[in-house]
Amino acid sequence: xxxxxxxxxxxxxxxxxxxxxxxxxxxxxxxxxxxxxxxxxxxxxxxxxxxxxxxxxxxxxxxxxxxxxxxxxxxxxxxxxxxxxxxxxxxxxxxxxxxxxxxxxxxxxxxxxxxxxxxxxxxxxxxxxxxxxxxxxxxxxxxxxxxxxxxxxxxxxxxxxxxxxxxxxxxxxxxxxxxxxxxxxxxxxxxxxxxxxxxxxxxxxxxxxxxxxxxxxxxxxxxxxxxxxxxxxxxxxxxxxxxxxxxxxxxxxxxxxxxxxxxxxxxxxxxxxxxxxxxxxxxxxxxxxxxxxxxxxxxxxxxxxxxxxxxxxxxxxxxxxxxxxxxxxxxxxxxxxxxxxxxxxxxxxxxxxxxxxxxxxxxxxxxxxxxxxxxxxxxxxxxxxxxxxxxxxxxxxxxxxxxxxxxxxxxxxxxxxxxxxxxxxxxxxxxxxxxxxxxxxxxxxxxxxxxxxxx
Amino acid sequence: xxxxxxxxxxxxxxxxxxxxxxxxxxxxxxxxxxxxxxxxxxxxxxxxxxxxxxxxxxxxxxxxxxxxxxxxxxxxxxxxxxxxxxxxxxxxxxxxxxxxxxxxxxxxxxxxxxxxxxxxxxxxxxxxxxxxxxxxxxxxxxxxxxxxxxxxxxxxxxxxxxxxxxxxxxxxxxxxxxxxxxxxxxxxxxxxxxxxxxxxxxxxxxxxxxxxxxxxxxxxxxxxxxxxxxxxxxxxxxxxxxxxxxxxxxxxxxxxxxxxxxxxxxxxxxxxxxxxxxxxxxxxxxxxxxxxxxxxxxxxxxxxxxxxxxxxxxxxxxxxxxxxxxxxxxxxxxxxxxxxxxxxxxxxxxxxxxxxxxxxxxxxxxxxxxxxxxxxxxxxxxxxxxxxxxxxxxxxxxxxxxxxxxxxxxxxxxxxxxxxxxxxxxxxxxxxxxxxxxxxxxxxxxxxxxxxxxx
Numbered sequence: 001x002x003x004x005x006x007x008x009x010x011x012x013x014x015x016x017x018x019x020x021x022x023x024x025x026x027x028x029x030x031x032x033x034x035x036x037x038x039x040x041x042x043x044x045x046x047x048x049x050x051x052x053x054x055x056x057x058x059x060x061x062x063x064x065x066x067x068x069x070x071x072x073x074x075x076x077x078x079x080x081x082x083x084x085x086x087x088x089x090x091x092x093x094x095x096x097x098x099x100x101x102x103x104x105x106x107x108x109x110x111x112x113x114x115x116x117x118x119x120x121x122x123x124x125x126x127x128x129x130x131x132x133x134x135x136x137x138x139x140x141x142x143x144x145x146x147x148x149x150x151x152x153x154x155x156x157x158x159x160x161x162x163x164x165x166x167x168x169x170x171x172x173x174x175x176x177x178x179x180x181x182x183x184x185x186x187x188x189x190x191x192x193x194x195x196x197x198x199x200x201x202x203x204x205x206x207x208x209x210x211x212x213x214x215x216x217x218x219x220x221x222x223x224x225x226x227x228x229x230x231x232x233x234x235x236x237x238x239x240x241x242x243x244x245x246x247x248x249x250x251x252x253x254x255x256x257x258x259x260x261x262x263x264x265x266x267x268x269x270x271x272x273x274x275x276x277x278x279x280x281x282x283x284x285x286x287x288x289x290x291x292x293x294x295x296x297x298x299x300x301x302x303x304x305x306x307x308x309x310x311x312x313x314x315x316x317x318x319x320x321x322x323x324x325x326x327x328x329x330x331x332x333x334x335x336x337x338x339x340x341x342x343x344x345x346x347x348x349x350x351x352x353x354x355x356x357x358x359x360x361x362x363x364x365x366x367x368x369x370x371x372x373x374x375x376x377x378x379x380x381x382x383x384x385x386x387x388x389x390x391x392x393x394x395x396x397x398x399x400x401x402x403x404x405x406x407x408x409x410x411x412x413x414x415x416x417x418x419x420x421x422x423x424x425x426x427x428x429x430x431x432x433x434x435x436x437x438x439x440x441x442x443x444x445x446x447x448x449x450x451x452x453x454x455x
Numbered sequence: 456x457x458x459x460x461x462x463x464x465x466x467x468x469x470x471x472x473x474x475x476x477x478x479x480x481x482x483x484x485x486x487x488x489x490x491x492x493x494x495x496x497x498x499x500x501x502x503x504x505x506x507x508x509x510x511x512x513x514x515x516x517x518x519x520x521x522x523x524x525x526x527x528x529x530x531x532x533x534x535x536x537x538x539x540x541x542x543x544x545x546x547x548x549x550x551x552x553x554x555x556x557x558x559x560x561x562x563x564x565x566x567x568x569x570x571x572x573x574x575x576x577x578x579x580x581x582x583x584x585x586x587x588x589x590x591x592x593x594x595x596x597x598x599x600x601x602x603x604x605x606x607x608x609x610x611x612x613x614x615x616x617x618x619x620x621x622x623x624x625x626x627x628x629x630x631x632x633x634x635x636x637x638x639x640x641x642x643x644x645x646x647x648x649x650x651x652x653x654x655x656x657x658x659x660x661x662x663x664x665x666x667x668x669x670x671x672x673x674x675x676x677x678x679x680x681x682x683x684x685x686x687x688x689x690x691x692x693x694x695x696x697x698x699x700x701x702x703x704x705x706x707x708x709x710x711x712x713x714x715x716x717x718x719x720x721x722x723x724x725x726x727x728x729x730x731x732x733x734x735x736x737x738x739x740x741x742x743x744x745x746x747x748x749x750x751x752x753x754x755x756x757x758x759x760x761x762x763x764x765x766x767x768x769x770x771x772x773x774x775x776x777x778x779x780x781x782x783x784x785x786x787x788x789x790x791x792x793x794x795x796x797x798x799x800x801x802x803x804x805x806x807x808x809x810x811x812x813x814x815x816x817x818x819x820x821x822x823x824x825x826x827x828x829x830x831x832x833x834x835x836x837x838x839x840x841x842x843x844x845x846x847x848x849x850x851x852x853x854x855x856x857x858x859x860x861x862x863x864x865x866x867x868x869x870x871x872x873x874x875x876x877x878x879x880x881x882x883x884x885x886x887x888x889x890x891x892x893x894x895x896x897x898x899x900x901x902x903x904x905x906x907x908x909x910x
Contacts, residue, residue, distance in 0.1 A: 200770070207733060212731065220744045221738070235681075300771075315653065
């Protein structure tokens, strides 16, 4: 039966690509309000895809872009799979770096080049076509399915979280799948089982009530920018270890098998160094680059400002200085706890000469899915069959808030099944998707539905 | 004879004020090219003032605004006094903070309110009127005089320095006077005998070749802004002492009499703290606020920048960060030496993960005039007689490059005889000059010419 499905996918691949091209032609940029109608058009395109397959598809308006849901339920199915995706895309600028217009999809060799090809239209399309393959060969689906496809992922829109929270009962499922990431390397499919969280803080150090003449006053008054630098310098030691008391208390240490698995992955520090253009790599001692990126918490200044930044010199003691700081968190660190520890420490090291204030920016908890979690084995086996290659079980250094929302609100594990490639240029010019991987992704998804039903 | 001069000044005060008003009406803003003709008009006004008195007055065109010189020489005079001043003014903006238009001088009580009233039209006018008083009561001047009045002081123009350098022989004199500063306090006239120098450096710390995703890369690569902060933090200890090796080697320590003289001045740390709006004062231990401001070197970040400074958060590792730093220098520190020590230290503390580069901004050496220097006693006595109050011998924390140029190029001491008040709002809205101080300044100048001839 699966063989028939695989054959259906092979036989219909060109039509799938043609339909994806229609989808990719819609400039559904969520960041630009003039593309609001395009976003609605993309949502409707997705809705129609589901309707044509006989799924119960609906458009849910929000204060932002609509959310599309689709549902297939059958009394004989034991398992319900929720699939998340997004139809909105990043702005294509700068346009001059594209070799062809971003919304005129072009096939070049094995790749389809267009904005949204991998992030996330192409990837979410794999699941739709997996559904089709099942229905057209077997007239039924082996699992119940719920799709939640949103249109504000690229602008960190809050509406999908709200939607999940308020539709908790409707969205009840056994496992969730998110295909918005990538393989570890070509022909090395991956299931991502860990994401870092984030705690973003802005601090402002206020000195004199206005900028002062550095000649007339310098020496007699603390310079808030010097103070800011001294405070930031105290946040980390030279090896990159964070010095905020209690910061590491909740960190889930890497297990031996993880360290071995990471070490077994193909990785070249020198190539990595060169790709970044840095003189030397840096980070906590006794951890490898992969461990530092995926599984260790960080503290980075994202921006710093204060005083004069124009041409030449301006001889002032600035009235204030500020910095935006993000900490990436690993399981089981809690962003609220970290925010409190950060502020307590900053207050403690603030000298009596200045005043400090804070702004809270985005925060999101880390995610981890144990190897023993439900459906992980099925996901890995699906990747193995879909890609014809041994999948790896990896983590990611970035943060995907929706994953935690799904896990917390629906009380299920969300499996990150990424079909793209690390060099697909998501968010960049000439975004692409391998047509081979597109087919492999459809196969993987179809196999996953099949295996979930066997469980 | 001096009594007659004093009487002439008193009798002609109103006319002097009327002429000053004409001078103040000219919006001679050197910072704005649309006021170039106004600057030329102001230069010509000054030239005419001298010509009417029979001095040999000349306009010297430069690539910027013209320099006015005027000369009075008599074979029987032993002493030549050079007087420096500037006819250009600061932009008056923000205009809404002025109670009357900045170029429509207004008398209010004892003050004349206009841009340039104290800085420097009113103050340079005192010397012109002192010349007139001598000539009109005595038909001669007791000293030879050379005036150098420039029009680019407010824009740190280089032309006057060039002019002095290239006219070194013509400008040969025994002493120079600069009236572009202020009394220590009302009725407390001052001779300023020390200025701090300056060494302005910009550093840039380069990390990755472009901004990086702080999730995907954070932890494995040094953040250049964190590094910049760590480096800046190492430049000073907690009490404000600079940690650059060799930085203090050439510092001329304060002598006991100076510390006593400073301590005897009226000063209130709490009032000072409140005026700045800081939570607490700060600076090197074992030095008073006045000593820190006037006679100790400093290091201040004037501006810092790197990464994202817009609204909200942007989760990047910035490609680079930079800072503008000025060090105020005291006698006998040399800006070139300090620049070298600064760079050597920065290079030494630069970690191997980043690259550092430098931009040199303005530098200028410190100035000190010993109490025993020629004409200091005469200057103090002139202030005593001109103001009818005991003058104080003070230093200033700022830097006035022209003073060092005069001292070095002409090999004479430049005496800073300031007639303004600390709250005259030079560079600010509602700039003013006390008409009483204007008259006292003319008396002081006239007395100084007289005493110099007696010497």
